Amino acid sequence: MKTEFFSAPEKRTLKQKLAQYGAIKECAEQTGIHRTTIARILKTGEATQAIIEKMREYLRGESKVFVEE
Numbered sequence: 001m002k003t004e005f006f007s008a009p010e011k012r013t014l015k016q017k018l019a020q021y022g023a024i025k026e027c028a029e030q031t032g033i034h035r036t037t038i039a040r041i042l043k044t045g046e047a048t049q050a051i052i053e054k055m056r057e058y059l060r061g062e063s064k065v066f067v068e069e
Contacts, residue, residue, distance in 0.1 A: 001048045
């Protein structure tokens with residue numbers, strides 16, 4: 001699989017959005033990406049193309065996964 005990188009503005013936005021308490025858990029639930037993978041993305045700024053696309057959708061607020069209570 002091909003590795004891609006987030007751009008600098010995307011990385012800053014991602015860090016700001018996921019800095020709040022519980023934000024990584026919420027992101028993991030909405031995108032289906034494991035929490036440790038999200039933590040690795042925040043640290044390195046790189047991931048596979050499929051994961052990058054899911055994270056970009058999450059950043060734009062266009063996630064299609066809904067959690068019903």
